[in-house]
Amino acid sequence: MNNNINSAKTRPVLNRRDFLFIMTSLAAVSPMTLLAASRQQPVIHYTDEPWKTLDAVFEHLFPAADGAPGARELRVISYMQTMLNAPDSDPDDLSFTSKGVGWLNDLSQQEYKKLFIDLDETHREQILRKIETSSAGERWLSFLLTHLLEALLSDPVYGSNPHGIGWDWLEHQSGYPLPTADTMYYKLHRRVQRNTKA
Template sequence: MPATNETTLTRWQFFTATEAETVDAVCARIFPSGDGKPGARETKVITYMDRTTANEEEALRRCYRDGVEALNALTCELYGQRFAKLSDEHQDEVLERVEASTAAESTGAPEGPEDEGLLTTFFALVWEHTIQGMFCDPQYGGNHEALGWQLVGFPGAQWGYDAEQMRPGFDSKTIPIKTLEDLRRELRRADA
């Protein structure tokens, strides 16, 4: 039986399967895994983005839909296939082109085609949501198993810190990571 990508098994709240595949591929280039460290895929950033976008206003959802369409149109024109099907190298080339378009806009250089403006906005949105999904509380769908917090040594949701833990230079990685759900369980046990 062929290996199955987890995203193909997910029932999406907002994204279509193709949109999810494309956005997930962009996220994986923004925050790749490597050297045993988790990236956007391992922390399930795409799940966070899908849940968040499903509950957002139409303008944001339209930006995702139109952005994915424009990105895939660009990569089909350049390489003959959708973004998610490209090699990492070609994906990086495309995203660098979009970033260069962003830099040109901020310096007042003449703008490119209309789709480049859309892609600039789309890429900025995906970038922001990728970072949010990497480090949010896991209850929101990203930061699976608190992998993002482990990556940066953040202890998550805590009731507070003692004097030793507040001392400069204290290694926060020694504090057990807690999520909001962990705190809720503690409260339920205390109330029982």
């Protein structure tokens, strides 16, 4: 992986926030309601790996801006933990997530003699740009961005988007009725399976 990672070239890209706004706006018009924890929950700061590094990655990818929530305010890590622990989740996803953090920190150490979380914004961007040049790194970042976009549009019952702050920012009207802890998508699947066996 490192051979491909080190061959990164700087190239102009669409502003990350504009890209995510466009993508989530498109997703918001989908008929599918994506994934209400307590509406009083503060931002959580993670101290254990891989969550500590992932928190820094998500905040770099989607920082808070004037009038717009960032990844921490959206509770992307909480959402990702919920999804990775859902009964229908792929057990390899958590391993892949952790491996990506390992790649990130290995490259950070190799390039700057620091862990990713200890890098400044410019060096973080350079490391992420190098990671994305390999197929595994690109898949890892895509996996993270998928969770970020889902967390932005998710119902709060899945652990993110408290008070619907992502919906408010996008001016998105959620579908009704909203799911409850008993009607989360993976619980409905089990309920349908039980009912069809009778």
